[in-house]
Amino acid sequence: AQTVTQSQPEMSVQEAETVTLSCTYDTSESDYYLFWYKQPPSRQMILVIRQEAYKQQNATENRFSVNFQKAAKSFSLKISDSQLGDAAMYFCAYRSPISNFGNEKLTFGTGTRLTIIP
Amino acid sequence: DAGVIQSPRHEVTEMGQEVTLRCKPISGHNSLFWYRQTMMRGLELLIYFNNNVPIDDSGMPEDRFSAKMPNASFSTLKIQPSEPRDSAVYFCASSLAAGRGTGELFFGEGSRLTVL
Numbered sequence: 001a002q003t004v005t006q007s008q009p010e011m012s013v014q015e016a017e018t019v020t021l022s023c024t025y026d027t028s029e030s031d032y033y034l035f036w037y038k039q040p041p042s043r044q045m046i047l048v049i050r051q052e053a054y055k056q057q058n059a060t061e062n063r064f065s066v067n068f069q070k071a072a073k074s075f076s077l078k079i080s081d082s083q084l085g086d087a088a089m090y091f092c093a094y095r096s097p098i099s100n101f102g103n104e105k106l107t108f109g110t111g112t113r114l115t116i117i118p
Numbered sequence: 119d120a121g122v123i124q125s126p127r128h129e130v131t132e133m134g135q136e137v138t139l140r141c142k143p144i145s146g147h148n149s150l151f152w153y154r155q156t157m158m159r160g161l162e163l164l165i166y167f168n169n170n171v172p173i174d175d176s177g178m179p180e181d182r183f184s185a186k187m188p189n190a191s192f193s194t195l196k197i198q199p200s201e202p203r204d205s206a207v208y209f210c211a212s213s214l215a216a217g218r219g220t221g222e223l224f225f226g227e228g229s230r231l232t233v234l
Contacts, residue, residue: 033221043207045225052221091161095221104149104213105174106223108161 002027002094006109013082014117020067021077021112023092029053033095034068034075035106040088048090051075079114087116120144124210124226132234136198139229142191143212151223152185152195153209161209167193200233207231 003026013019025034036048051059051068059066063083067076079086092109123142131137143150151166165175167187178185182201187193197204207230211223 035222037225043228043230045209045211045228047222047224050220050222095223104168105151105163105166106211107163110160 002029002032002096002107004092004094004107004109006092006112008112009110010113010115012115012117013079015082015084017082018078018080019082019114021079021090021092021114023075023077023109025073025075025092025094027073027094029096031097033097034066035093035095036064036066036075036077037091037093037108038086038088039091039111040085045091049077082116084116084118087114089113122210122212122224122226124208124229126229127227128230128232130232130234131200133201134199135233136196137200137204137231137233139195139208139210139231141193141195141210141226143193143210144224145191147212147214147224148190149213150187150193151211151213152193153211155207155209155228156205164195164208197231200231202233205231205233 005024032053034051038046038048049059049061049064058068063080065078089111091111093106095106125140149168152164153161155161164177165185170187185195207228209225209228211225213223
């Protein structure tokens with residue numbers, strides 16, 4: 001079974017600065033999906049960014065980017081120019097290849113609570 | 119486009135009562151997931167369906183929990199009888215099924231259940 005580990009329960013960053021959230025995972029599969037979801041106080045789960053394991057290029061979405069190290073099974077999220085609205089719980093998640101019928105669930109890490117300091 | 123719709127948003131009930139949570143997935147999505155979120159256990163998958171058929175219910179805590187998906191646009195999660203330890207936020211999520219889409223799950227806003 002796959003596992004996802006987020007070793008930083010809490011992080012804080014000064015507004016406008018850059019912060020990196022860590023995530024490692026364990027799998028024997030060679031192809032898979034990785035995600036970062038954001039959960040603000042409203043509790044809505046919002047997709048921040050996705051990475052397909054077969055793609056070597058790191059995904060980027062505006063101020064959000066990932067550092068995907070497949071051999072090390074590491075998937076960190078970098079938030080540049082942090083804004084007050086970035087304050088939330090961030091969850092790293094793994095999904096088996098969508099061709100792997102019957103094992104489609106998302107496996108989540110325990111989350112990192114990010115605080116933005118004005 | 120409408121997202122995943124869950125109801126109720128909040129439910130407060132007394133121990134022993136029956137609770138029914140409802141979910142309408144995004145039209146065209148073939149897979150539906152029920153997750154539970156608590157401080158102690160984080161996000162746990164309870165059950166998921168593919169084309170209305172339950173595929174993995176290994177996360178359902180016990181016989182007090184049941185889930186149905188009578189058609190592609192509706193699912194329920196029922197707890198009977200409810201207990202205080204069932205207090206949690208219950209999320210429904212949907213996605214395209216195997217071989218299609220970008221792999222992400224789309225979540226509803228969650229149903230916060232409090233059992234007194």
